[in-house]
Amino acid sequence: MKTRATLLTIGDEILIGQIVDTNSAFIAKQLNTIGIEVEEILSVKDELFHIIEAFQRGIEKSDIVIVTGGLGPTKDDKTKTALCQFLDCGLVREEKVIENIIQLFASRGYTKELNNLNQDQALIPEKSTFIQNKYGTAPCLWTVIEDKIVINLPGVPFEMKGLMRDEIIPRLKSQFNSETIVHRDILVSGIPESDLAILVEDWENELPDFIHLAYLPNRTSIDLRFSAAGSAEEFLNQEIQNQIDKFKEIAGRYLVSENSGNAQQILGEILKQKGLTISTAESCTGGNIASLITSISGSSDYYLGSIVSYATTVKTSVLGVSQKSIDEFTVVSEQVVEQMAKGACNVLNTDVAISTTGVAGPNRGEDNKEVGTVWVSVTDGKQTINKRYYYPYLDREDFIKIVSNNALNLAIQFVRENY
Amino acid sequence: MKTRATLLTIGDEILIGQIVDTNSAFIAKQLNTIGIEVEEILSVKDELFHIIEAFQRGIEKSDIVIVTGGLGPTKDDKTKTALCQFLDCGLVREEKVIENIIQLFASRGYTKELNNLNQDQALIPEKSTFIQNKYGTAPCLWTVIEDKIVINLPGVPFEMKGLMRDEIIPRLKSQFNSETIVHRDILVSGIPESDLAILVEDWENELPDFIHLAYLPNRTSIDLRFSAAGSAEEFLNQEIQNQIDKFKEIAGRYLVSENSGNAQQILGEILKQKGLTISTAESCTGGNIASLITSISGSSDYYLGSIVSYATTVKTSVLGVSQKSIDEFTVVSEQVVEQMAKGACNVLNTDVAISTTGVAGPNRGEDNKEVGTVWVSVTDGKQTINKRYYYPYLDREDFIKIVSNNALNLAIQFVRENY
Known part of the structure; x- marks a missing residue:
């Protein structure tokens, strides 16, 4: 009951x-x-x-x-x-x-x-x-x-x-001698929700009765949530894992994370496992990535700190971004975001660093071409991934949230590919 | 209707x-x-x-x-x-x-x-x-x-x-040709909710019918919310202001802010008004103060950036905190928090800086310092306020939230008193 x-x-x-x-x-x-x-x-x-x-x-x-x-x-x-x-x-x-x-x-x-x-x-x-x-x-x-x-x-x-x-x-x-309820999320990206649902239709129809599947779409990805209720927790977890293994055979190429809902948690686990330290250099995200990473208890094991370089002067004076690059490419550019990340690696002395630069902007109305453009970089000083996103229609709060989440996921990808 | x-x-x-x-x-x-x-x-x-x-x-x-x-x-x-x-x-x-x-x-x-x-x-x-x-x-x-x-x-x-x-x-x-609803919050501190209610009882009983008062207690302060409904917005705002003026005569010494609910907004308005810039040096708040300040559109007018010095090495190497002070007083001390704030003023080149150092828990800090102790500092390089708080029973999330809010309110007080 x-x-x-x-x-x-x-x-x-x-x-x-x-x-x-x-x-x-x-x-x-x-x-x-x-x-x-x-x-x-x-x-x-x-x-x-x-x-x-x-x-x-x-x-x-x-x-x-x-x-x-x-x-x-x-x-x-x-x-x-x-x-x-x-x-x-x-x-x-x-x-x-x-x-x-x-x-x-x-x-x-x-x-x-x-x-x-x-x-x-x-x-x-x-x-x-x-x-x-x-x-x-x-x-x-x-x-x-x-x-x-x-x-x-x-x-x-x-x-x-x-x-x-x-x-x-x-x-x-x-x-109350209740049943156990188990939830697990996986993160999927690069496919519209409806196409995913059709791709995995047969698998979804054959899920056992005690496992319930939910699609939780975000702007740039989909969380798939498995919920299972029963008397034996270990059995439920194993059954969900079996279903995820089957899912991977069908749609594995879209799977970003087998334990989703919390990129900062996943990043922390990978960094601890690999024995790496990380820092951040944030412009448009204004400290939100630092805040997410440090919301995890034990993050001081791998997170050393951040330079929130909201003003351009901080990008040049603290992070060592070249004024020439800023003049030539603007502050929201691939050149600047990469120098920011490398600067964080140097100044904060970490193995890996994440950086962001973009214009979160006011909600609407201001005639500024750059509002909504954002660059994210992850580097270890040698290898670097830079990625551009464009969200002109997001309000300030969602913009910061989504860019922060993208940056954390890019860091997960970087560490998985390079270490 | x-x-x-x-x-x-x-x-x-x-x-x-x-x-x-x-x-x-x-x-x-x-x-x-x-x-x-x-x-x-x-x-x-x-x-x-x-x-x-x-x-x-x-x-x-x-x-x-x-x-x-x-x-x-x-x-x-x-x-x-x-x-x-x-x-x-x-x-x-x-x-x-x-x-x-x-x-x-x-x-x-x-x-x-x-x-x-x-x-x-x-x-x-x-x-x-x-x-x-x-x-x-x-x-x-x-x-x-x-x-x-x-x-x-x-x-x-x-x-x-x-x-x-x-x-x-x-x-x-x-x-719908509806009435207007107006809300306004004021922030009160230093008095228990029940004592405040008794102190202002006569005034509260004589509030006009169209004004509703609510007490919203936080850990360290009380938000008092006035709500008024009617057809003329300007009239409602004026009536609420009249009531706040009467409130001030009775309980003015406990009033922290006439426009509460958002310390980062109030701080931003004061800084713009006084033409001051600000930066932050955050340890235990991990970037949350930066994140709150930059959540306000237009904050780039006064906010230059933050050094999130989560690791002790970042406190010494980037902020210039003396290793001797750390060894002598520990990293969670008045000496270190003050040097952090002064370091942020210097490195980020701002008029004012806020700093925090403490142990959010649930794990102990690097030097095994007691969970729940925190120091906050606000300085302009010459004048400084340092304040100690102790929240051993808060969980990590609430600890960070409350310390960040205290730090912003301390900065409001500092600027009001010194500029």
Whole structure:
């Protein structure tokens, strides 16, 4: 039997687009690791009627409802009131919550007496139990309603994450004897999504029932995601690998990576395996490649640093790009991008370096021929790959994201081909 | 009369946490600019039953339903089939969609004949009209159901964004004569959320009915968001400003910024206003500060670049940090962070520089320094602020985010105090 969860996020900030709901993706991933499937994700306003209706929908559709947000001490926090109305019960004061808040405030250097609003955070719905929150003032609420569970967590991401990892996942794991869910992505490039689907049609039709395939197209590539549910994780992983091996026989020439979704992770693994160090020299990506590489724990083993040469003067003075090349070919040129990469290798003393130069530009309107053009280079000082891309219609954010991802993939290709 | 919208996102990738739903925040923000309020956001699986039920819920709750995802050419794309079942109609072929796909493929260098799956993308539900998508192969669908509208957009962000801006917002704006919705955030720090709420209680109780206040606590600060709805934008902005002026009389000493939510934006405005340039020298933030600063269009006016000195050798060889200081005080110390910032000022030739050094964890740093300790420095070569923070319980992602935000706010404070 599959165990199903509904995720509810409470808060106007989500509905006006001020905040991207990253909590739900975190919770969904954590639940998947213990075999719990997310049925749907619903975001509603800080209004009693909407919150109560969302609770109702959640327990009708799922075994578990995980709610984030609306537990704070201020007027716009209405989740606890809504929960009491939904449960038809009152509130009871828990002294241990007060003790926790006093400790927490002391550790942050606030030593004055607790005010009424903080006192109110110790009020717990009579039909709920609470789980102490060592990361913040609002306790987690755990409510059993017949055979369903409603779990209320604070919406502040670091509090929610800590509670999920320390408390919620261990409890749910011991309570539900769920199936395992396994996901694996591979990355395909150089073929339109529809042509790929036709090429692998027979193979796709013969996939076992417990393996589900999804196409996730990006601008320049396609992620193919395999999902499998069952009782034995090792068996599922092996079955997915078998299917990938068959896929390779049919469409291997389009396969960029057997472990996709995260080029910085793959690059890191290859560099560690080959014992190589890497650096970056970034212009239009403005530090985003450095930021992606260092988002991986342990990246200090192979990543030494970056020169973000946003201004032309930094390209010449720090990276040693020749002013003559800039005058002759412009700053967005093959000559300049290659000198940038070689400069990074030298200055930062690494085996390999990645560089980017291009014009991310304003969204639209400016009459500049070069907006959208970008050069990427990967070098080890001797061998070099330079590649030009052209994305005139992307907005600034997507431009930076896609160029960074291309650069990381080019580096993977470079290391695979040369080492 | 308020116009209300429901946002639906279709796709298993959201529900397994593989992808964070950034589309909904973008759409919500765009709708708010033309006075349309988002009622709720719902994410469901790629399954017919769930999609049809979500359509039904959307048109019951809202005037407009905007659906993203599931329009692609492959098997896991089921939104069009669901829409036909929901509308109880068949499909009709539109030749103009075929022409668009041929043009689009040609521009990407694919010149072979269209396959069946792409041919199928020209099939449009009989009861819908289509809007040409110049960014991708799947056309946008526009369906009128009595007095409600259902709009289907592709889920690929750059296609969705282009269609929203070019087509959907102009059409909705001309059709709905909505109120304007105005949001403004201010940033408060140095006081717990509950104490702030009590301090400003009388003022908050006397806010006019059309102004709504929300508390958005972060780890180290609180965003206060004012939202106002009405017919005259200028009037609403003035009323919010009046309320902020009153707030300042009561709690002005805790106010960090009158325009919050985006320290990199505020820093950029101040630097431009004062005619100053800035650079960064990043260790534990790994390029994230550079990335935030350069996410602002026009940042090349004041931002020259960064030295991401992830390895200790880069701190000494490029930034000129003394090996003696590192040996004596360790790499995570006030002495080293200050030398890093001064080094960036020199090497990158800027008026001001920001630096960071710390251990993001979960692994220990090069010299086995304790996880969670971080030093931030801002200098102009003469005057310097150094500040120490300690976040032992944050995960890597939040640690980098919070330290970067602190560093930007410290730079704002530095420039305000010294220039």
